[in-house]
Amino acid sequence: MTKILKNNYNNSNSSPVQLSSPHLLAIEGMAKLEIKRLLDRADYFANLDRHDDTKNLSGYVILNVFFENSTRTRVSFELASRRLGAEVINISVTNSSIKKGESLLDTASTLNAMKPDVLIVRHPHSGAPSLFADYLDCSIINAGDGRHEHPTQALLDALTIRRRIGYLEGLKISICGDIANSRVARSNIHLLTIMGAEVRCIAPPTLMPNNLEKLGVKCYFDMREGIKDADVVMLLRLQNERMSGTETPSQREYFKYFGLDEEKLSLANKNAVIMHPGPMNRGVEIASALADDSERSLIKTQVEMGVAIRMATIEALNFTKQNNIEK
């Protein structure tokens, strides 16, 4: 039975997005227009009333397969799937098959036998979602792979900025924190440079990856310099174990040089907004009061936009697949 996408949204001046790939594995390599259309579509979803009918994917099966613990991303994908009317099943692999010694490919082929339409995968190893894409028949969404990418996070960050400021091109965006180990940073760097923003990365040299400038960004070890005139300050989480003598000497030293406080923020554009992909370490990456400053902090909006972005993405992949079959 072929499932046809209905286009019955009220107020529909927006339509599902056709992507160039049947998967969303990475932002790197995506076209500017594709990203723009996804943001437009998500914008449309974000404007809808929660009771509006968006259930175009009834009968679709979406598997949320998480090889790493996650709450916000998993719930966000789940909510997005449900709002589209799809059936969603959450599988946490960390505590099931892997422990029984099953190989990743065996797990993949078991999941494939359930004939999902979309598989959303988070995995601690960079590149694992592309391995799934090679062996499974369904569309894959990368929900974060190792230190590589977290494409839907970058999309939701872009949507958040666009809804607040109105555009991305030409904005000065400073990303600060553990760039080396961050997939969120990589996806954001790719997306924001594709969209024409000026991206600056701020981190101590121990947390700055090799040759990062070649990705089209400017690198700063001095946060004051990197944050100057910024329109957006995006902070990244720093894992506790990296703060106590390995990559940086201590929490308090990290906060002194790389934590966001009023004084450093005053160097940014006076209307600058603050973002953080969560979960935050208050007093380490960001002064607590700033995180709660509803005027400047977009942290809660980011979470809200996550659902809209994931709806647009899931819908786009199904739409793309449908069109590819019809061709």
Next chain:
Amino acid sequence: MTHIIFKSIRVVNPDTNYDQISDVTVKDGKILSIIKVVNINTTNKKDNTPLYDCTGLTMAPGITDIRVNLGKSENIEAIQKIAVQNGITSMVVLPNQTPRLDNPSIIDHLHRQSENPILPFIKAYGAATKDLDGLEMAELGLMSEMGAVGFTNGNISIKNSLVMRRLMSYAAMINQPIIQHAEDPDLSGLNEASTNSIKGEMNESETSTRLGLIGIPSCAEVIIIERDIRLAELTGVHYHVAHVSTKEAVDVIRNAKKRGLKITCDTAPPYFCLNETSLLNYNTAFKLSPPLRTEDDRLAIIEGIKDGTIDAIASDHRSRSKDTKAQPFSAASIGASGIETLFLLTLELVHKNIIDLNKALAMITINPAKLLKIEAPSLKEKEDATFFIFDDRTINTITQEHMQTSPTPFDGRSVKGRVIGTFIKGRVAYIHDELNQKLIK
């Protein structure tokens, strides 16, 4: 045994710099004569002597591959059989296998297991330290008496400077080389004790940043080599660096050689054929140790081959099962097949006019044999008739599905040439139909 004649074959013997179309007669396992062909049309075939009409083919002394990982001792015969089909007539195996080659009886056992006269001759490196743990010296002298040709911890770098100094002085006393896999395990994150369990996966560069894989900086190689050169100078040992992969390492070794130190090194085809951008789709066939480096490094390796800084080319064969390779890059095993492509990729250096055939063959025959003091076949009268025959023109594509070992990092690469026969002490060890058809009885 009767005579066999190989007629009108191009004989290339790097040992004597001989390169002439010749008629080669083999008798009783030895080369009876090599006579330069003056007039190609003369037939000197008489009686029933088997004669191969080898017009257009080339004969070279058997290949000595000085870096083969067996994995397990029981794989030895299978690997020997595959090696011989690729022109290899002797191999030196690494101690990192099951069981570890860290005492004389295991080395003796390995030799006995591999005594088939029509399969490649097996030599072994002994482990430099007990259990390959880098702490206590293994029985270098006794292993040496059992035929070990050098000492190394194989795929593991000997990290401790004091241990290395002692190994070198002791090895110098028994006149044996120390072979190092040069990679600082702290910098490459391969040492368990290093900072929160980072584990190097590829070369550190823009590419590793893009892929989100943990980088091994290229200086991790040269740091160890520079230290070791100081210690080699102090102890007078013959120090050999295995699979050199970086520009800096080539520079440092070049200078050490100029100073007259007993330093040698080898590299392997991946390091002069490929660079790290091959990893861009996370293909685990390219997960090697040392990792594939940048294009600049690759060019420096080629320069080192040209100017003689790099003495030898070895296969660095480390075959891996599909199960351990069909994994996310970080979880996949390290290593790739090598014995099936060693010759073809070395020959590629000739086709690309980087070095001539004599030099290319020297790098896989007499050079590696000489530096480990292994008897090397030479195409001269009265020498053992141990050689291989190849055609250097046929264009083939290396494909994984037609190979016996996996994974190959060269899947889909077009190469020119192929081995069609291997003879060990005058006996047919491998013969392809193409050569069989040239037999005139």
